[in-house]
């Protein structure tokens with residue numbers, strides 16, 4: 001049999017080992033240098049996006065470029081073309097400066113590129129992820145039989161909770177969908193929830209009207225009496241309540257709903273109880289702070305995003321439940337091409353995704369090298385930084401709108417200052433710090449969240465100075 005001469009693999013895609021090493025070494029140094037420039041540079045993008053579009057338009061991919069040149073160009077544009085989570089004066093929307101172990105995890109995952117759909121394809125990664133999920137579930141105080149999986153984000157994990165609630169709620173939901181139910185479906189969470197629940201209701205097919213936003217108590221926490229009343233009213237109208245969602249760390253104010261009372265209401269009404277601890281779940285690491293989440297152990301399921309306060313790279317959420325068999329029921333299917341089909345183990349049979357990246361390694365490495373104690377120190381430090389900001393602003397006549405105990409501060413400038421939205425716009429445009437405007441219990445506030453593990457007292461001074469400068473600028 002004659003041997004066919006195969007073409008060489010394109011070297012631009014699969015360079016020789018020595019060239020890979022050269023580029024890799026160069027890239028490592030370039031990234032370290034970029035990271036230190038990001039830490040001291042402006043927080044906000046400075047790029048002229050019109051010029052950038054022209055640059056892109058000139059790239060028709062007919063003229064290959066050198067890899068090092070394109071990498072250098074990309075790093076340069078990243079440095080000026082985005083809000084910098086790696087800057088310690090980013091006091092933003094829960095997006096962290098990623099920990100170094102999490103970044104190492106991404107390099108390893110990129111190299112091996114394992115397929116985590118099946119336990120036969122990736123026995124070690126699948127076991128490792130389950131181990132982390134069980135450890136976090138136990139930390140939350142859930143019963144021993146904890147299961148779950150990593151997900152792309154809190155939205156996917158929360159969507160999974162709704163699917164579990166629907167599957168548990170009626171034995172025929174799997175085949176007949178929402179028609180199996182006797183009336184329109186309803187689920188409940190507070191007005192201060194993360195509003196992706198609307199999209200979740202839409203995509204799950206229960207309709208956006210199924211989401212019932214329960215009043216809060218004036219302090220940003222779900223009002224249990226309002227919840228009880230709403231459920232009773234809905235039942236009287238022939239609707240079918242299926243799930244209560246409590247938020248442990250609201251997006252706007254970092255408030256924790258009354259978790260135990262919500263659990264009791266859900267139990268008494270025969271409903272699924274989910275705790276959305278996408279951001280606040282990190283407080284479980286800290287002996288000092290975990291008491292704020294008391295009641296989370298009563299949940300049927302929990303969402304925790306490691307890519308928020310646990311500071312992994314994006315996106316690295318966890319869906320954790322004590323009803324593993326329900327996940328298998330909701331996501332089962334069978335096909336001959338998959339290398340394994342073990343109910344309760346193979347991720348593709350227990351979750352929304354099929355092909356999946358090895359993301360759990362990020363939290364595994366962080367936990368392995370820092371331990372719970374190290375993560376606790378990270379979380380507690382953020383709260384200390386928030387306390388320092390609070391103190392500095394109170395001294396200058398600002399007031400605080402929320403009483404969170406976690407690392408989000410909602411503040412109002414002194415009377416007669418620039419309006420909140422305009423003041424925030426000016427702070428952000430200056431590049432000196434990044435904060436957000438939000439509405440907390442009906443009032444416009446400046447939202448300050450500590451998301452960077454290395455924010456210093458000097459960074460706090462600069463934030464406070466910027467806020468004061470623009471508050472007085474009208």
Ligand SMILES: Cc1ncc(COP(=O)(O)O)c(C=O)c1O
Pocket residue numbers: 093094152153154155156158193194196247249250251276277278279305315317
């Ligand atoms: C409480 C809460 N739940 C859910 C989400 C959505 O998570 P993700 O952005 O990871 O989809 C967020 C995002 O900030 C959140 O704060």
